[in-house]
Amino acid sequence: MKCKKCGGKASVNMRQHNMALCKDDFLAWVPEQTERFIKKYRMFTHEEKILVAVSGGKDSLSLWDILARLGYQADGLYLGLGIDGGIDYSHESQRLTEKFAQDHNLKLHVVDVEKEYGHSIPVLANISHRGRGKPCAVCGLAKRHEMNRIARDLGYDVLATGHNLDDEAAVLFGNTLQWSSEYLIRQGPVLPSSDGLARKVKPLCRFYEREMTAYALARGIEYIYEECPFAEGSKQIFYKEALNQLENVRPGTKMTFYVKFLDAKLKGDLFQEKTIEQVNLHACPECGQATSAPGLCSFCRLIEKARAEV
Amino acid sequence: MVKLILRNQEFEVKAGMALLDALKKSNIVPEAVIATRNGEMITEDEILKDGDVIKLVAVISGG
Numbered sequence: 001m002k003c004k005k006c007g008g009k010a011s012v013n014m015r016q017h018n019m020a021l022c023k024d025d026f027l028a029w030v031p032e033q034t035e036r037f038i039k040k041y042r043m044f045t046h047e048e049k050i051l052v053a054v055s056g057g058k059d060s061l062s063l064w065d066i067l068a069r070l071g072y073q074a075d076g077l078y079l080g081l082g083i084d085g086g087i088d089y090s091h092e093s094q095r096l097t098e099k100f101a102q103d104h105n106l107k108l109h110v111v112d113v114e115k116e117y118g119h120s121i122p123v124l125a126n127i128s129h130r131g132r133g134k135p136c137a138v139c140g141l142a143k144r145h146e147m148n149r150i151a152r153d154l155g156y157d158v159l160a161t162g163h164n165l166d167d168e169a170a171v172l173f174g175n176t177l178q179w180s181s182e183y184l185i186r187q188g189p190v191l192p193s194s195d196g197l198a199r200k201v202k203p204l205c206r207f208y209e210r211e212m213t214a215y216a217l218a219r220g221i222e223y224i225y226e227e228c229p230f231a232e233g234s235k236q237i238f239y240k241e242a243l244n245q246l247e248n249v250r251p252g253t254k255m256t257f258y259v260k261f262l263d264a265k266l267k268g269d270l271f272q273e274k275t276i277e278q279v280n281l282h283a284c285p286e287c288g289q290a291t292s293a294p295g296l297c298s299f300c301r302l303i304e305k306a307r308a309e310v
Numbered sequence: 311m312v313k314l315i316l317r318n319q320e321f322e323v324k325a326g327m328a329l330l331d332a333l334k335k336s337n338i339v340p341e342a343v344i345a346t347r348n349g350e351m352i353t354e355d356e357i358l359k360d361g362d363v364i365k366l367v368a369v370i371s372g373g
């Protein structure tokens with residue numbers, strides 16, 4: 001297979017684009033496309049301060065690498081979740097993130113959930129009894145809360161996450177199966193800032209997960225290859241596998257599913273804009289972040305409960 | 311023979327077939343992996359040679 005740009009030997013074939021590229025052209029193409037989508041969705045400018053949520057995985061480290069290559073002011077945030085799972089998962093992902101920051105001379109903030117709130121994520125999950133023995137719901141809640149908090153407290157304009165198209169398509173698939181209109185209306189490459197919440201952007205939302213893996217490998221990025229020990233059997237992975245089966249038979253299925261959804265949403269074909277306005281948010285009296293019901297937000301309720309049990 | 315390695319699993323296929331056919335024969339969804347040979351990424355049309363060891367990098371993550 002030949003590179004579409006230079007005619008040399010191709011390293012990566014992207015069937016959904018009907019395009020194969022050699023390593024060098026692929027490594028140039030990814031940042032070009034990222035820049036294109038940052039502008040298309042008006043994510044941020046070169047004047048704004050960006051906080052990149054970095055987990056030590058291929059997507060977030062690649063995102064940080066791409067933004068740095070493009071000359072954006074991008075600092076990293078690593079959240080220590082205290083997950084061991086017999087493979088020292090959190091320590092290893094923190095080590096790889098710190099190594100990446102050091103090797104690339106980038107600024108990294110590290111926040112340890114246990115040091116901040118007295119308990120690791122698995123312990124908080126046990127205390128809260130949420131998630132039927134799995135800490136994923138509490139983990140997601142804590143990550144969202146802490147990313148918002150740090151972005152706001154340290155004065156960042158925008159919070160960037162490494163979600164790729166497969167992540168987005170899997171979430172869309174799950175929410176469509178349940179017609180979760182409240183979640184569907186909020187899904188997109190940019191979540192605007194509101195009281196207590198930083199603007200959130202997903203600059204990799206148009207890349208397949210396979211492309212991001214290829215990017216990390218081609219750039220020689222050392223990332224945590226082992227899956228989070230709690231991710232096994234997750235619904236999101238199941239949806240990704242199902243979508244890959246479709247993609248295998250019909251290249252471009254995932255891209256069409258996600259991009260056509262965004263188009264339809266933008267045109268108002270799916271939901272009326274007034275649906276968003278009808279969502280009333282309240283400020284949490286403890287942390288000030290927006291919450292859907294009056295009183296403490298879910299995270300502050302969780303911490304209050306954890307403290308009461310000590 | 312050609313060896314395919316995916317995490318802790320190993321598959322063997324005959325030399326002379328294309329990577330895409332080798333993946334299908336091993337019941338591996340091509341969309342879910344990146345194939346490397348001697349550390350270099352290879353595309354699905356690559357003909358596998360006798361003695362090749364193909365390391366497959368799983369692409370799916372999340373939870």
